Amino acid sequence: MNIGVPREIKNNENRVAMTPAGVVTLERAGHRVFVETGAGLGSGFTDEQYIAAGAEIVSTAGEAWQQEMVMKVKEPLSEEYKFFYEGLILFTYLHLAPEPELTKALIDNKVVSIAYETVQLDNGSLPLLTPMSEVAGRMASQIGAQFLEKPKGGRGVLLSGIPGVRRGKVTIIGGGVVGTNAAKIAVGLGADVTIIDLNPERLRQLDDIFGSTINTFMSNPLNIAEALEESDLVIGAVLIPGAKAPKLVSEEMIKSMREGSVIVDVAIDQGGIFETTDRITTHDDPTYNRHGVLHYAVANMPGAVPRTSTIGLTNVTVPYALQLANKGYRKACTDNKALLKGINTLDGFVTYKAVAEAHKLDYAEVDSILQDS
Numbered sequence: 001m002n003i004g005v006p007r008e009i010k011n012n013e014n015r016v017a018m019t020p021a022g023v024v025t026l027e028r029a030g031h032r033v034f035v036e037t038g039a040g041l042g043s044g045f046t047d048e049q050y051i052a053a054g055a056e057i058v059s060t061a062g063e064a065w066q067q068e069m070v071m072k073v074k075e076p077l078s079e080e081y082k083f084f085y086e087g088l089i090l091f092t093y094l095h096l097a098p099e100p101e102l103t104k105a106l107i108d109n110k111v112v113s114i115a116y117e118t119v120q121l122d123n124g125s126l127p128l129l130t131p132m133s134e135v136a137g138r139m140a141s142q143i144g145a146q147f148l149e150k151p152k153g154g155r156g157v158l159l160s161g162i163p164g165v166r167r168g169k170v171t172i173i174g175g176g177v178v179g180t181n182a183a184k185i186a187v188g189l190g191a192d193v194t195i196i197d198l199n200p201e202r203l204r205q206l207d208d209i210f211g212s213t214i215n216t217f218m219s220n221p222l223n224i225a226e227a228l229e230e231s232d233l234v235i236g237a238v239l240i241p242g243a244k245a246p247k248l249v250s251e252e253m254i255k256s257m258r259e260g261s262v263i264v265d266v267a268i269d270q271g272g273i274f275e276t277t278d279r280i281t282t283h284d285d286p287t288y289n290r291h292g293v294l295h296y297a298v299a300n301m302p303g304a305v306p307r308t309s310t311i312g313l314t315n316v317t318v319p320y321a322l323q324l325a326n327k328g329y330r331k332a333c334t335d336n337k338a339l340l341k342g343i344n345t346l347d348g349f350v351t352y353k354a355v356a357e358a359h360k361l362d363y364a365e366v367d368s369i370l371q372d373s
């Protein structure tokens, strides 16, 4: 199969969908990889390294996009929709629930879109989301600590406190991969950490992992409201796979927070869990102030640490890309049910229920389309 790897064009998105090591894996299996010139530079991979690995360098995005399968990191931006064509296999993060226009463009052009974030194993885990959630979770506490500094607009709180002065309070809503990794860093910084989750079993696991270094609470509006009133930093880390994030924090709750507190809505890629994170920010201009609270809502946080992120991402995506390339998407997805769950649009239909519900579009069972065609 011919595989294209375009350069990412989102603001400060320095990751790339394939490393030279990934090229070697695919090339040895008999596939050709076409990398847009300069695509790897942000992650420290030169064109020469790709050529040495067996890739062909193409000078335009169009040439990378005209291949049978395109691998990307972030969802295509509107200026990339013109590259869609019927039957294109697009393997990337998509986050379609908050993206009606992208969903429509994929359907109209009958793209076979396979979203990294909905590839799901039988145990419910999301193997192609996990490494980036690890990165974003760890970054969330680091970023929150930074924006709590006065010159950055925060209330001037040092999360660790010092002897004689109390520690800063961090509340993490959602105790999955992002939440756990955010907690690791926040605990390491010496903060007073609370994790709120809806799943009692998950709260038990967190209690086992962190012991008395954290507090755990069941997710309900009262517990969230009480935690927010006294938090310096709140991290949004909830996910319902494929669906729009639930708005768990109301504008009233934000108003109850102290001036200069910070929220980091990691779940913004699925629409965000705060009523007031009604817009996505960028690494260039990452925060805005609402009711005296600094809001950070960058949807591609790992793009800021591309060396770590690109390697972490491709470690997990390349084995799935190899299955798609070796067998074609129909057989690969029929043989591997985790990959099948990744298909969000096919033959002009939305095949992921939560996405269809988010846009009030007809939903078609992916199995039935694969059988019919």
Ligand SMILES: NC(=O)C1=CN([C@@H]2O[C@H](COP(=O)(O)OP(=O)(O)OC[C@H]3O[C@@H](n4cnc5c(N)ncnc54)[C@H](O)[C@@H]3O)[C@@H](O)[C@H]2O)C=CC1
Pocket: 117, 129, 130, 132, 133, 134, 136, 173, 174, 175, 176, 177, 178, 179, 196, 197, 198, 199, 202, 219, 237, 238, 239, 240, 246, 248, 265, 266, 267, 268, 269, 270, 298, 299, 300, 301, 302
């Ligand atoms: N902004 C960015 O750059 C990035 C964003 N993300 C996003 O971060 C979000 C979280 O991802 P993961 O941690 O990997 O998901 P996960 O599935 O590991 O964890 C989600 C957690 O939310 C909990 N949850 C569900 N409903 C809840 C509720 N009503 N109240 C409290 N907790 C609830 C679940 O029980 C689970 O523990 C996703 O939207 C993901 O796409 C991930 C990586 C980068």
Ligand SMILES: CC(=O)C(=O)O
Pocket: 074, 093, 095, 117, 129, 132, 133, 269, 299, 300, 301, 302, 303
């Ligand atoms: C998960 C995701 O969207 C990202 O890493 O940018």
